[in-house]
Amino acid sequence: MKYVAIYARISRDDLSDEEMKLSREKVLSLSKIKDRIKTLTTEFEENREPDWILENVYWDIESGYSSEREDLIKMFNKVERGLINVVFIKEIGRVARDPLISIPLINLAEAQKIELYSLRLGKYETKTRQMWMFDVFYNDAEYHMTKDRYKIETLSKAKQGFKLTGVPLGYKMIDKIPIVQEKEADIVKEMFQLALKGESLNNIAKKHNMGYTTVKQILMNKTYIGINVYGKYIYFQGKRIKTNDDIIEVPGNWESIIDHDTFYSVQEIIEKRSFKKIRITDNEKYLLGGVVFCYCGWKLYGTTLRNNQYYVCSNKKICRCKMKRADVLEKEVIKKIEDEISNLDHDVYDPNSKIRIRLNQLLNDNIKLENDKNDLAHKFIKVKNNDFMIDKILEEQSKIDNSILSNTEEIKRLQYILSSEQATENKKDILKKVIDFYYEKDRIKLKKLLQLAIEVRFENNYRFEIYFL
Template identity: 25%
Template sequence: MKKTAIYIRVSTEEQAKSGYSVEAQKRHLTDYCKRQGFALIDYFIDSGFSGAKLERPELQRLIKEIEEGYIENVVVWRMDRLSRKMRHLLYILELFEKNNVKFYSMTESFDTKTPVGKLLINMLGSIAEFERESIIQRINAVKETRKLKKKLPLGNPPIGYQAENDRFVQDENAPIVKRIFEMYIYGYKPKQIASELNKEGYRTKEGNLFTRASIWRIVKNPTYAGLVEIKGRLVDGNIDAIIDKETFYKAQEIIEQRRFEKRKNPQKHLLTGFIFCKCGSPMHSNANGNKRRYKCAARINYFADSCDSKGVKADFIEMEVSNLILNIIKSKKNELLEPFLNKYKALKQEQDNIEKEILTLKKKEKELEQKLNKYFEAFEDGEIDKNILKNRIEALRKQKEQVNKKILDLTLKTNQFESFEEEKEKINTLLEQFEVLWEVSDLTDRKKILSVLVEKIVVFDEYVDVQFTTGYRQRITIEEPKKDYFSRNLEDWEIEVLKNTPTKKAKALLMLNEGKKISEVAYELQVDFSKVQWLVKAFNRTGIRTCFEEFKPNMKIEFEDYVLENIDKLKHMTFDDLMKHLQEQGYRVASNKLKNFWYRHFVSKKK
């Protein structure tokens, strides 16, 4: 059974006004619906949302239920509750009309079905949009005036500040802001800064985790240097500076430099738009030259805990997908096309049935037209009463409308079949010429070729699922090539230099050059396994100059003291047993930290 929807919207500013609050609107609109005799009332309430956008949770739910045929009436306090933008309002009202939904505004009387009503709607909608633009202009003017008078900006102070005597003064979070700028200037990227702060237990002013976006907002905000923007210029404001101006402008230079580098060296990624992570997020390729990887967007945009996917090497997966398509075309073309052709056959059969049904309906339409003509002739000859004629003609016309609607729906289905036939022809042509086209195409054209053949590529931990537009699917096992520890052997002069370099890094390289494993080196030197791994990568990239500085000291981890105190009891345990034992003792142990500790102290017991 269809229901009546009461839609309520209040912006943050309007919530403060009595008589226009959620509860007030709800009470008055419910009474109005009862007076109108509407039953089965459902409430759709968007609290604190602007009327300038359609992306409101409850409005979207209302639109969905209207399209599904559950709503008969929509009631609002005033028309601008639906939208303050004219084009959005017209879109919503057209949606109502299309789905036979009646619209009621409690404080405005008009019939949306009449020309006068439609004119009134246009006028009221234009007024609402004008009112919104006027409010924005007034707010902007107030902001500028407050800045010129050295008064506080409107709104809540950002993290690091609190409002006091019409001035922004530093609070207990100011050191966090200072540290963010220092890390950014030192070379950390926003995602790395967010990850570091989150690990240390810091949170945003709202109590949320830091994200890449929240760090960006901080490093671009001139408020932290005591500056405000007036007519496009930055001037001193009534604000305590957390950082000096030199630090702020240095951060802006780095931002611009990174933007310029991206524009100068745009990265081209073949599978962007096609490749998705196992968690459902799209995957993006980072811009690290020869070390490109497709990584989960959730990990890139937020933090590592969003998804545990490690991604996949871009060059590897792009080459594998290209080779897969080529091999399938050469040896499995029939298998590739089989699901598509089966669907084509089913659609062809459906098309034949539809065409037969359309012929039958057109025949019925002609019969109804003939019956109508006979009734008109009988009325002209005086053989039938006017009232009987009216009833019979109305019934026949309704039947004819139903037949016409069905013919139209079936005709649309036949159009779908025609577009499917065009797709079939396009795929066949592309498969016949794929090898030649792929060789001569640039990246843009290759992406167009993929759009015809590939529906989706999903990356899992151990394999990649390639889904074709034909319905065929094929897996690629992820077996990325692994490099040796060193890209080259140490030369004699390098060995002499390292022997005279008093650092653990130098000792580590010499031990690795003698054939020792990374785990053995970490154990003997009592450093993290991961640090030795990074040392090898640094040596492959920059040579022995990476050894002229010492390993940074290990940070103390809570469980380490416990293990060292009970070392005689625990040193014979396997890694898994030790992990389980520590968890039983109440320690929250990250597996990578325990592994590093394991390599340093129990390398001989490593599984």
């Protein structure tokens, strides 16, 4: 008998933002998900062999370029343990678009003698390794070509002034052109005037029966001054992430509702108020506050859940990284710092180190060259009437001067290296002493020191590196 696993990947684009917040059980109850999985199981039943037994149906809602998939990992583990003999998929692109994910599956299937079945010419059948590899790279190339083509086209349209996204309050899209709606535009103008007079965003929101965030987004939207903004978001591991890089702003081909002076005056007011809200707390619960970063690039912040402290990505609406137990992570970081310090190369302090040997050699060479130069000066006085000897002495003196100059440059370079390394070593030694002293006695001081000295950056859900600033 052969145990068969069915795997289905459902794109995040198939679900709305609200649906993405639902639990896995509730998502499975959605008709669009239920129908997708039912279609796969039906196709499996129509193509199943007599000795096939359905082991399980695995499914994830994720980008084809993301490896953070719960059911895919479960299926991989069972394949490795020999608990699955056949993997039944729609096509390899539905497993993963990233060759770094799909190729290991193909290799694993070949090593474990697993049969991979996918739809081909309306029938499910297995393929040779070469055919699978062709599909993998074809899907990847097609994805990137389509993505690049779309990016070029949208960028071109943005530069021409076309509005590529939805229009905010006050406009209506007619024939792909934002047209001002007078009644709504009056509301927008009133909101800007209230903000300009110093009215709080909360009061403006209450007056217009809107949320605080909605009001803030309206007041910061450059569409109202006729500017088209493109490139505010990037995609990281299939997730939409806000960015401040590569933002393109071009004049739009629509009528402005707000004048530039009013708009930018309101921006200054919002920025000042936002700055006042920033608080630096000395919360000793979270030793790594402000120094630990998720693999998506955002900072992790401390939070309490069921009486336990955790570090959570501040990009939690998009990033799906796992929470880190604060006590566990802090101990691992402290241990890694101390390991780093204990493994320091003390070459700088060693008088027999290569750098110091070379430096002493150059200093001695320069002393010897200076003595040779003095000897030549005495010779020069004695042979002042012999032109041939004078030329020869001057030539030797020139060589000595060049050697001294070259040695001096090398001496400066080596001294700079020693001083730089000395400073780095001193900084690390001081850090270790303070860690030893303050780890148990004064976590607040240790936290402030860590904020000045290190950054902790995760490379994935489990692996992190420490960088000394």
